[in-house]
Amino acid sequence: MEKVMVKGTEAIGEAAIRAGCRHFFGYPITPQSELPEYMSKRLPEVGGVFLQTESEVATVNMLYGAACTGTRVMTSTSSPGFSLMMEGVSYMACAQLPAVFVNVVRGGPGLGDIQPAQGDYWQATKGGGHGDYKLIVLAPSTVQEAVDLTVLAFDLADKYRTPTLILADGLLGQMMEPVTFPEFRDLSTLPDHSSWAMTGAKDREPHIITSFDIDPYILEKMNLELVEKYKEIEKNEVRWEEFMTEDAEIVITAFGTVARIAKSVVEMARKDGIKVGLFRPITVWPYPYEPLKKLTEKVDLFFDVEMNMGQMLEDVKLAIGDKKPVAFYSRMGGVVPTPTEIYEALKKEIGRRV
């Protein structure tokens, strides 16, 4: 396939269509409005439906409704908008409805700003909405990876009957890179949901989809079913990337866009003869605890870099325990750290430990 230059947001949109998504509901919010704009133009061309909603609250519930019918459905938003969707996401997780969410994270908390940030990591990976549930959370670091993970997000959503989330940020959303798109998925080959979807109770018992049971013992059973499912996902779907970790004495941990900036830091350090590597979770839930833990056998120092107050840092520490020291560097509020800034911070940290 030919390479094309596209913005991250548009790349996600096109990838979704190629994955068989024909329904998109969304509300404008910076810095992701190019995605609904793209879908509003593109979906009618492929016989799909785009609807600009009255709010993110309505959006998530329209996703709920569309997902009930078994179709591939998607929305995208940015931080405050995703907060508004939390109730519905929790409903969908419990009702076991597949759908793909995209959060192009911006600076927060509150109204924050519209620049790239990673402050929604906890919300994405530790809950966000009410109750016991998990989302499969994919964190792309390049536009090509955003394309690939969008397709994967739909497949995993269907496979496990669960909402999935693409955790991007304003930088990835706005930047352009050459990408190769996958072929269009033949809609007739998409997973069959006829055993549970609401399609009309013809010649069968009614299909009821709810996130509700008034009997705690039955609700507990529903909870346990989710727990089993999450265990299965943790077993099968952990994804991560390691860059120059084979001989690394120091490993930077980072996800998404920052991981990419950190790659430049690895290159800078290597030029100076410092053996630095990078560990980048691709699924931030399920988190790659084991592969990260394994690195403690040969690595002396872990250096976590994020665009938040240290959210993934908790998972890094969970993986590493007290086996090796973990240092931390961050920028917040929409400030993107430069490679030099990170490298200087890393050198300072090394100096402190010599």
Next chain:
Amino acid sequence: MRKLLYKMPESLSGKEFTYCPGCHHGIVHRLVAEVIDELGIREKTLVVAPIGCSVFAYQFFNMDGTIAAHGRAPAVATGMKRARPDLYVFTYQGDGDLAAIGTAEIMHAANRGEKITTIFINNAIYGMTGGQMAPTTLLGMKTTTTPYGRDAQKDGYPMHMCEFLKEAKGVAYLARTKVTTPQDVEKTKKAIKKAFLAQIKGIGFGMVEVLSTCPTNWGMDPISAMKWLEEKMVPEYPLGIFVDKVGDEK
């Protein structure tokens, strides 16, 4: 020769209603089911239950169903209808659900002319949570959160959803009815049928607001509740057909 004159509609599941004695939900459920039977669309109809006393509605209807988050039934129904325009979707909502927390969703679904049907039960109170003030609570009416009576200065005025919605261009059918007499029951059934026909014919959004009793939270016996509805609610919420683009049945 024996002739069957009365039976349970096929569109009801047969599960016993859990509503209080004297509550009108049961009557309206049955009317909806009869209409769906008569239109022959049960196998193609999806029900979206709300949060409120009728949260269990999906169990009482014999068709595919779900429960929407509080107030969001019109959004859920929109998602379903946009994904499957060949199916028929209706929401069943109370006054807290539709006229308080869900005002944005109902307004916009109606204004978009979403081809869905909404049954709106207005009993001027929150039932399931225990008798708190609803947006449709009458002035002076005592509830568990208006112990001194609803005060317009403090609590605002009773909410007239039909009067608001009738201005929305996307609305194809809109009526307010009651079910206190057999004649009213017949009228309500006709209205519900038209609200479904608005969807079936693809004209637009259809809604029927049914003034209903809540003897339990009103603190009355069923007969007094019916009387109170006639005397107090009807003057505040005039009955009638607000929009009818469906026309007469042939």
Next chain:
Amino acid sequence: MRFIFAGFGGQGVMLMGQILAYAGMIEGKNVTWMPSYGPEMRGGTANCTVVVSDGPVASPVVDKAEVVVAMNIPSMIKFQDFLTENGFFFLNKSVIDREPDRKDGIKIYKLECNEIADKLGNLKVANMVMLGAVIGATKIVSKESVFKALEKKLTGKKAELIEINKLAIEEGMKKVSEQ
């Protein structure tokens, strides 16, 4: 090679970067284009960063650049310290009426982009005059690749602007070769 293109909103700095990135892609190189975005895009200053590389591009965010293109004074001031040793500093002389503080150890090119574009018949192609100068001096991509990129990018009604944009590129290349 890392590039920063900066100027007023409306000067076409975003497009300059995109065309360069496109041309790089056409030549099989790895490229990223990253815009500044936000309220300042509307009429204020705008800038974008382009990385063109033979290997995979790690950070699209740069704090050093081999090439800085300043289409106005604020951009010249803001980005001059980003330049690496022996870097290329391109200044739009039509708008920038003063000298940069940063002068030593870099190559400075000054072009009267607006006047050149005006002579070609469309002031709007001042950005392509500058891009012509950039590829002429840095040799990062060929003229042909840039032309192909223009054909890809300017489609529909904008296709009629391809020719004048090409002329602007050639004029920029010519002017820079004289410096």
